[in-house]
Amino acid sequence: MAEDKSNTEVKHPQAPPPFVEVECRSSGKILRFSSGTEAGFAVNLINKRLHNKNDSGGIENITLASHIEAVKEGEEEPVSFGPNSVLVKYGPDWKLRTVVHSYGDSMSCDKGVHFEPTRVRKVSAKGLADSHSTRSEPQSPISLVYVGKILLTFVLMFMFGAVITMFLENLPRLILYINSSV
Known part of the structure; x- marks a missing residue:
């Protein structure tokens, strides 16, 4: 009747954390996303936070993230996440980070495809009020x-x-x- 309790205990493997951490290379901050988050959503949210963070007066240039990749020191090629890919951490040595390019850089593929990184030029409401822009009103449908x-x-x-x-x-x-x- 009296069984040893140590024999009945089941050892469960340590569950992965309920989130993944992504290092934003533009801001230097680490952002957390729940497990199962799509990379496209994470990139949009990171870019939105960068855009909102720079809500200062005047004109600002913001370097936005183009995608997320997993990198490991010693590995030649990082693992890139497409917009519909689910963010996962491959192990303790792997880190997730955003990919940004400086303004002069451009990426080109072997097949002749040329990609320019996205830059946002931001003008504050004060800047629009002071300038004499010839901004046309949107036409009525x-x-x-x-x-x-x-x-x-x-x-x-x-x-x-x-x-x-x-x-x-x-x-x-x-x-x-x-x-x-x-």
């Missing part, structure tokens, strides 16, 4: 041509309805005329 097309469509619909009504009203006479001539 309802224009005079649009209203004209709608009115023409209604006129054509009513004309088509009138023709059908006249045809249906005269249909019995047409049937009598065809029957009497046969």
